[in-house]
Amino acid sequence: MKTKKHHLLIWVLLCLTLLVSSIAIAPQQETAAAPKTDAKLTAIKKRGYMVLGVSADYPPYEFHKTINGEDKVVGFDIDLARQVAKDIGVELRIKELGFDSLLGSLKTGKVDMIVSAMTPTPEREKEVAFSQPYLTVAQKVIVRKGEENKYRSVMAFKGQKVGVQKQTTQEQTAKDELSGAKVVSLEKVTDLILNLQQKKLNAVVVEAPVANAYVQTNKALTLANVKFTNADYGCAVAVAKGAPAYLANVNKTIKTVQKNGQFAKWQKTANTLMFSKQNFWQAYGSYFLKGTGITIVLTILGVFFGSLLGTLLALMKRAKNKLIKGIAVVYIQYFRGTPLLVQVFMIYFGTQVIHLNVSAFASAALALSLNSGAYVSEVIRSGIQSVAKGQSEAARSLGLSSKQTMRLVVLPQAVKTILPALGNEFISLLKESAIVSVIGVGELMFQTSVVQGSSFKPFLPLVIASLIYFALTLILSLVLRVFEKN
Amino acid sequence: MSMIEFHDVNKYYGKFHALKNINLTVERGEVVSIIGPSGSGKSTLLRTINGLEHISSGQLLVDNFDLADAKTDMNKIRKNVGMVFQHFNLYANKTIMENITLGPIRVLKVSKAEAEERANKLLGLVGLQDQANKLPSMLSGGQKQRIAIARALAMKPKAILFDEPTSALDPEMIGDVLDVMKKVADQGMTMIVVTHEMGFAKEVGDRLVFMADGEIREESNHPKEFFQNPQDPRAKEFLSKIIHAD
Known part of the structure; x- marks a missing residue:
């Protein structure tokens, strides 16, 4: 009871500070006459939708909730973003990302705004533009x-x-x-x-x-019971720099929803949702199911394209042409010599830099394929090397071309060495796929952190995730063992 | 035209001078034995003939093709020059029948039926008709080598190179393989045989070449005479050791 009173008190205080700050800021905003439109705003209107970047593991600001059996991202940040889009006259699309990836996504144009309990700091203000605060918190x-x-x-x-x-x-x-x-x-x-x-x-x-x-x-x-002296910070909406009309639109929406009490209503709704009791499995089972599905699909894609690429690279590495060989050597060295995490970011943001809008899922599948290609190529190369030299000498001595020798004599024998090593590679790819959760791909690890956030149970979801990964790798290794026997 | 002609051929591995100024001619239908201590360059010499090793300088003509010429299609030469290896090198993933028919079907573009018919005849020649559907790993060393000879013959080559064909065999297997080689020689096949089987060199070979330190030290058109009375001091030393060992 005591804590609840305390909680209420905070909210009352909060609303008061909000009110005061909005009144204080209001006149300033009106004096700055913003232009009617700008390139960014025009582009959004033309497109007909805008993309919200959010790290949806932060209730009551933004979190996942199953409502009527459907998984939804809710919270007052989401409501505010939806209102901003509505006022501009476009549809809102939600893109989930890790908090660390938000600013990068905004700067590269992957998202149009961030509403994710973000506080303006001098460092951040160098990178992006912030609206007036929509919430002040202790x-x-x-x-x-x-x-x-x-x-x-x-x-x-x-x-x-x-x-x-x-x-x-x-x-x-x-x-x-x-x-x-x-x-x-x-x-x-x-x-x-x-x-x-x-x-x-x-x-x-x-x-x-x-x-x-x-x-x-x-x-x-x-x-x-600790009091900070300089602890009240505002949360604000972040947009790209150089779009004054767009920013003015956002500010106008914020002012309106604060004045007419809409924002306070959203906060209430979010709190109610946050504390609504649900059976853990009923509420979150679907998250694990969905995450497992995406993890499996990602692994299959990575394995399939990784094998194709790996075979190509292995053959390139054996080429007589020094340029072709060089490309393969550098490629393999790079992808084996840099962390997958870095590669995932490079591909996700890098494609945006060259003006290709690649989805997070496609980026993840691409990164996993490119990465596993490098490892698979080494597996294939060592498999080819394991075939005795006499085998290809015999084939060449009987007039078979080098392609025929590879296809008819060497590769069929190399497969015996390649298959088990390839199986290990697939198992490690399945585990490594957890890394792509950083760019907001809804695979198992991402869903786990969503459940951690919205259930306020930090440990249990991890245990479940680890059991699911374990079951998946166990099944995979059993399947591979059957394959090897044949 | 001769089948094979070496003119001042040299071969280097880096700084190592593996073949020194080789001059050698092999006529069609001739059986030439090459003997000498290990490391003398016998196998290297043999392997230059079908391009498994490249020569560093000089001229090497095989069936009128110049091997030093980049335009020469090695596959054409290899089609006409078969090879039998010390360690057999049968395709481990293929049956005996497939080992013999792979080349004819893929390179000579012979129909499968025709290739198999010929393979059966060759299996008869080497005395292994009943082994056609086995894998190489199921055969003894001597049987493997006889299959390897059948595999080389299946391509209807103009010459066959033998690289120490009996060195990896148990003593009781050697006779069978040599018998098959004699049969092949009797059919008029051009054969170059790197060997430690002095009996074969003496009885079957038309000509004998003794190598040491990458050089041809002695050549004889009468192998029997060579064994009785070698001229080169290294040849004398080599033969005395061989006889002691026997």
Whole structure:
């Protein structure tokens, strides 16, 4: 009961600050006369839709919820974005990304705006343009229950490990105000909470709405009574720079929904949705199912095209032509010598730089294929080398061409060595596919983090995901063993 | 025209001088044995004839084709010059029948039926009619080598190169293989045989070539005389060791 009162109080305060800040900002905005339209706005209108970039694992701002059996991205950020699109007169399309990928996506034009609990910071303002804040929030410190008395001031965190979400306002706050604390930055709030529960962290700094949600749903956690001096930050909509009319449109929508109380209603709805109790399997089973399906499809695509490419590369590497050979050598070296994570980003954002709009799924499939191609080519090459030299000498001595020799004598024998190694490659590809969750492909790992975020259960979804991966690789290795026997 | 002509042929592996100024002519229908200590360049010499090794300088004519000429289609020469290897090199993934018919079907474009008919005759020649559907791994070394000879014959070559065909065999298998080689020689096939079988060189060979250190040290048109009275000191030394070993 106490926590609930506390929670309500925060919201009342919040709404008050919002009201005050909106009044304060309003006159400034009106004096700046924005042009009627700009290239960006025209382009969006012409297209008929705009793309929202969001990291939908941050309730109540944005999160997944199954409503009437259908998976939806909800939260007041989403409502606001939808209103912005409606006011411009276009349809809204939602693109889910990791929080770290948001700014990159906006800059390269993959998305048209970010509404994802993002706070304007000087660093970010260098990259993109921000609207006026649509929400002002306080920062809170979550600690394990029973330890709240240890942390009564910002000075109490000296030498303590304090977790924050990477590249967020809380990261800055913790570094600036919790003097002497060891600040640990992680990608996701769910990971932070998990670390806190496992005593790997002693405190976590998050925004008040999120903090309240976790404390309410998790009996082992509570809020520390710590006040930050400079802790109230605004959340704003980010758009690309150089589009004043577009930005003015966004600001106008924000002002309207704050004045007419619409935004407050959205917040209420989001909170209700966030805390509505559901059976875990009923609520989230479909996420795992969908994620597993996409993981399997991605792996099959990667394996198929990777094998084709790998065969081609292996043959190129054996070519007499130095240029062809060189291309294959450099390619293989590059894709085996750089992390898959980097390759995924390179392809997803790189295609945008050269003005190709490739979807996250296609980028992921491409990255996995290109990457596995490099490994498969080495598997095939060593398979070919394992065939005794005498076999091809005999074939050549009887007048078979080098192509015939390869096709009729060498490759059929190489397959015996290649198949088991190829099987291992497929198993590792299945596991590696988890990496593409960073660009928002809805495969198993991505869905897991969605469930972590919206269920406020950071650990259980991980256990489920690991069991699913394990089952998949187990089935795959059994299938391969049957194949090898034949 | 001679079948094979070496004119001042040299072969280097990097700095190593593997073949030194080779001059050798093999007439059609001739059986030439090449003997000499190991590392003397016998196998290298043999392998230059069908282009498995390239020559560094000089001229090498095989069936009137110039092997040093980049325009020469090696596959045409290989079609006409068969080879039998020390380690047989039967295609491990193919049956005996497929081993013998692969070349005729793929290179000579003979129909499968025709190729198999001829293969059966050749299997008769080498005494292994009943092995056609087995895989090479199921045969003994001597049987494998006889199949390898049948495989070479199936291409109807103008010459066959034998690279130490009995060196990897158990002693009791050697006789069968040599018998088959004698039969082939009797049919008038041009044969160049790198061998350690002095009996074969003495009895079957028309001519004998002794190599040491990459050079042809002695050549004899009368192998029997060579074995009784070698001229070259290295040949004398070699023969004395062989006889002691026997």
